[in-house]
Amino acid sequence: MQKAIRTLLLSTALFAAGTAAARAETPKVVVSIKPIHSLVSAIMQGVGEPSLIVDGAASPHTYSLKPSNAAALQDADVIFWVGHGLEAFLEKPLESLGGKATVVELDDAPGLEKLPFREGGPFEAHVHEGEEGHDHAHEADENGHDHTKEAEGHDHAQGEEASHEGHEHGEFDMHLWLSPDNARAIAAEAAKVLAEKDPANAETYNRNLASLNDRLAALDKELAETVAPVKDKPFIVFHDAYQYFEHHYGVLAAGSITVSPETLPGAERLTQIRDKVKTLGATCVFAEPQFEPKLVNVVIEGTPAKSGTLDPEAATLDPGPDLYFTLMKSIATSLSDCLGQPG
Incomplete structure (x- = not known):
């Protein structure tokens, strides 16, 4: 009897030790923002x-980075971020704190579609460093390409170089996750990196990737159906x-209130956007939860346009594996609800 008890205790101890070892080998993963965190989750x-x-x-x-964030970065095995064009606050901490971690810049993920920043017209002329006061919105480039007409015509200008204030020519719009195709590319890269870092759980990562891709395919179909009735109605975003x-x-x-959310627009810019709302007959002007909603009220004053809210970075949502789906459905529903209202 005592021998049997000793054997049972030894087996239990070995199982516990094996479980603890498996847990210890699970990589410590840090993710920069909620939409990417959802896909990695x-x-x-x-x-x-x-x-x-x-x-x-x-x-x-x-x-602004918190001490708890710094500690997490220092202890991380894998760090996922979108890249220099979005989370600028992470650039120096990643150099000083993320030394032992595998740092994955997801804007380099294979299969991503990357779109240049839009420039000119209702998306405003961008002032480049050393070019103060130079108006790009009303200037054709050396090839005769008119950026103003391009922006007003809602041409995404793939392949053309454009920029945000303070950024170099050739940089891309970094809100990459707002396409389900890009979400699939980001998830595939995350699964690949995690499987390489943690081969003991590679099968689980790959199985989860397959399940996520199925969900993304269903989401894509649902969103297309949601926005189909309002595709021809112009709107203004924050x-x-x-x-x-x-x-x-x-x-x-049809345009944005501000080029960069770090810099609030002036009175002249707000007047220009209000005029654009009137000219285009824009049905809705959308605020964002992190920023001042009064600006939207200023823009729609004296116009028949309505206001709504879009949340591209999931500021109001709880983090987790379902957040991405809630985020994308929320954007589609907000567009459909506001644009679908009778004028």
Whole structure:
């Protein structure tokens, strides 16, 4: 009897030690923003949970790193971020704190569709460093390409070089996740990196990727059906964050209130956008939850346009594997609800 008890205790101890070892080998994963965290969380289901840096209603455009974030970066085995054009606050911390981690810049993921920043017309002329006061919106380039007409015509200008204020020519719009095709590419890269880092759980990561792709395919179909009735109705957004969603589903953003959410627009810019709302007959002007909603009221004053809210970075949503789906459905539903209202 005592021998049997000793054998049972030894087996239990070995099982516990093996389980603890497996847990210890699970990589510590840190993700920058909620939409990417959601996709990585879906890949890691059944293995572990990644940590999130930009939580709550914070925006990566204006975020300041917290001590707890710094500690997580220093302890991480894998760090996922979109890249230099979005989470600028992470550039130096990744150099100093993420030394032992595998740092994955997802804007380099294979299979991503990358769209240049839009420039000119209702998306405003961008002032480049050393070119103060130079108006690109009303200038054709050396090849005769008119950027103003391009922006007003809702041409995504793939392959053309454009830029945000303070960024170099040739940079891309970094709101990559707002296309389900890009979400698939991001998820595939995350699964690949995690499987290489943690081969013991590679089968789980790959199985989760297959399941996620099935869900993304169903989501894509649902969103296309949701926005189909309002595809021909122009609207104005707070900042130009929705190009990937627009490009994928064929909806018609006619301009943005501000070029960069770090810099609030002046009175002249607001007047220009109000005039654009009147000229185009824009049905809706959309605010974002992180930024001042009064600006939208200023823009629609004296016009028949209605106001709505879009949340491209999931500021109001709880993090987790389902967040991405809630986020994308919310954008489609907000567009459909506001644009579908009678004028």
